[in-house]
Structures are given as structure tokens and as C-alpha cells.
Amino acid sequence: MKLYVYCLVEGAATLDQPPHGVSNAPVRILPIDDFAVLVSELDNDAVPLTRDNALAHDAVVRSVLDRTTPLPFRFGTLVTAQQLRSYISTRKPALETNLALVRDCVEMSVKIIWTVLNDNKRERQPSENEQGAGARFLEERRQKLLGDEQRAAEAAEISGWLRETVSGVVRDERVTVRPSEKLVLAAAYLVERSKIKRFRDKIAEAGTARPKLHFLLSGPWPPYSFANIELEFETRLGVS
Amino acid sequence: MEKIVVIEEWESSDLSLLETLDHVLNRGLVIAGEITIAVADIDLIYVGLNVLVSSVETAHEVLRKRETT
Numbered sequence: 448m449k450l451y452v453y454c455l456v457e458g459a460a461t462l463d464q465p466p467h468g469v470s471n472a473p474v475r476i477l478p479i480d481d482f483a484v485l486v487s488e489l490d491n492d493a494v495p496l497t498r499d500n501a502l503a504h505d506a507v508v509r510s511v512l513d514r515t516t517p518l519p520f521r522f523g524t525l526v527t528a529q530q531l532r533s534y535i536s537t538r539k540p541a542l543e544t545n546l547a548l549v550r551d552c553v554e555m556s557v558k559i560i561w562t563v564l565n566d567n568k569r570e571r572q573p574s575e576n577e578q579g580a581g582a583r584f585l586e587e588r589r590q591k592l593l594g595d596e597q598r599a600a601e602a603a604e605i606s607g608w609l610r611e612t613v614s615g616v617v618r619d620e621r622v623t624v625r626p627s628e629k630l631v632l633a634a635a636y637l638v639e640r641s642k643i644k645r646f647r648d649k650i651a652e653a654g655t656a657r658p659k660l661h662f663l664l665s666g667p668w669p670p671y672s673f674a675n676i677e678l679e680f681e682t683r684l685g686v687s
Numbered sequence: 688m689e690k691i692v693v694i695e696e697w698e699s700s701d702l703s704l705l706e707t708l709d710h711v712l713n714r715g716l717v718i719a720g721e722i723t724i725a726v727a728d729i730d731l732i733y734v735g736l737n738v739l740v741s742s743v744e745t746a747h748e749v750l751r752k753r754e755t756t
Contacts, residue, residue, distance in 0.1 A: 452718070455716070496712075498704060501704070501707055501708055501711055501712075502704070502707060504711050505707050505710065505711055518715075518716055519710075519711075519714075519715040519716065520716045520717075520718070521711065521712070521713075521714065521715035521716065521717050522711040522712050522715070524715075524716075524717070524718055526718055530718060531718070534718045556706065556709075556710075635714075668710055669710075671710040671711065671714035671715050672710075672714045674714065674715050674716045675714075
């Protein structure tokens, strides 16, 4: 018997209407130290990654979001009770610090995508008659590098501008700048519940100010991106 | 040891699901130890690591279609 772990909250928690968890398993609260952990008991050693299970994991974490801000665990966390107790007892100060950071907040997710092709993609390419194969290859490489550099520079500028735009309404942020054909950046913001509307307004204003960009806003989320106690772990890929 | 087994394909048009996947698969507390990812029918790397990009690209397609209709 193992415990599938959804999230950890401060103090005692209650579940008025316990949601179904992964694999349709009942969810219960396990008190450990000064925390409450939402868990399901599972007989299997593997957690199937299905649509229903992914949504169930999120639904369980969200079930306490109205009353408190939980620290979510990553999907697939299946451990023994001893492992869970050991993890919590040895990292109690870090967990308390992390909970204090996210207290009274939710996560808002913003993704920005380009809506127009990069200008230098539209530059006229020399015809085959004008260049040999080698020269054409080098020219294409040059154009690609120029495009990559331009996208990176623009994405960095957009990232800085967005940081200033939302600076007054966010407690923390995790921004990943990924200049690619379509994606400019992906950002997660820790926003106090009382400031969610102001945050949404800021993003709407940003969209108006930069009509060549599309802003994809989602949330509120449990603070998945801010449950970030760094731990050593190893990922292995296998084939079943 | 934790294992994740992929047993079904995803509907790429479901942006809400992809956003959820992006959050639950890539973020959150991780308990120390080994995570073994078992791949069955589809490429878990695509689902687990590039879901962010795929969700954005899908969104882009949705927006493009919306603008042209």
C-alpha cells in the first residue's frame, strides 16, 4: 500500500465534500507535524498518466484552494507513509518558508505568442540561378541565425516590459523566455487573491499596448510553479 | 520509486487539459528519489516536456482559424 500525494497545507484541513482522486480513489487528510497532506491509498506501484487522472490530481489540489493556499506535489508522487513523513520532517523549515510565500495567493499563468512572422523571414531569398548550393546553404544558415538573434532580443525586451507592467500587483514570478517560431515567453505569477482583477486588467492593458502579440492568460491555479523546494532527484526514461 | 505510464493519447485541441498537464507534470513539489517514466503508446517526452510549446502552438492555430472565419 502506497500513498498518492496531492498537496500539503498549513495546519488542520477539512474536506467538506471529498473529491475522487486518481484512479477514482478516495481522498483523505493525513496530519503530519504541523501540516495536513491530502493523499489517496493505492495498491499499484504505478500511476497511469490518463486524462482523468491528470484532471483528478488538479481537482483535489483545487478542492482546498478556496480556503487556503496549498503546496501542490507533482503528478505521479507515489510514496510510502514513511517516505512522506521523512520528507516533511527533514524539510519542515523550507516547507514553512514556501507556504509563507504563497499564503493568500494564487498562480496566474501568462503565455505570449507572436502573431506575425519575424520580419526577416519575409526577406527575399536568392534564386538558384543567383547562388550555388553551398552559398545557398550558408545564406539560409545566416538568415536563421539572424532570425534567432532577433527573436531572442525581442523576447528579452518583452520580458522586461512585462515585468514592469505587472510589478505592482504580483508577489513573485517565474518567467521562462523561449524565443521560438511562436512562443515568446511563458510566465507564472504569484498574485494575492485581492489583486486578481487588477492583474487581469494589467494583462488586458498589455495586450492592447502590444497588438502584435497574443496574450494567453489562465488561472487562478494552485501555486504549482512556486512549490519549488529544490531536491535531488533523477529522471529515467523507460519503455513499458 | 515513482512510475508514470502513458496509456492513452491526448486530444490536442483541449487547451484547458494541456494547461492542466503543463502544471501538474512539470511543476510542484518532488520527493527525493528516483522517478522512472515508462513510455507506452506515445512519446512521453512530447507530452511531459513539450506540452507547453504544443499548447501554445495549438492556441495559435485556434486563434488563426478564428480570425479567418
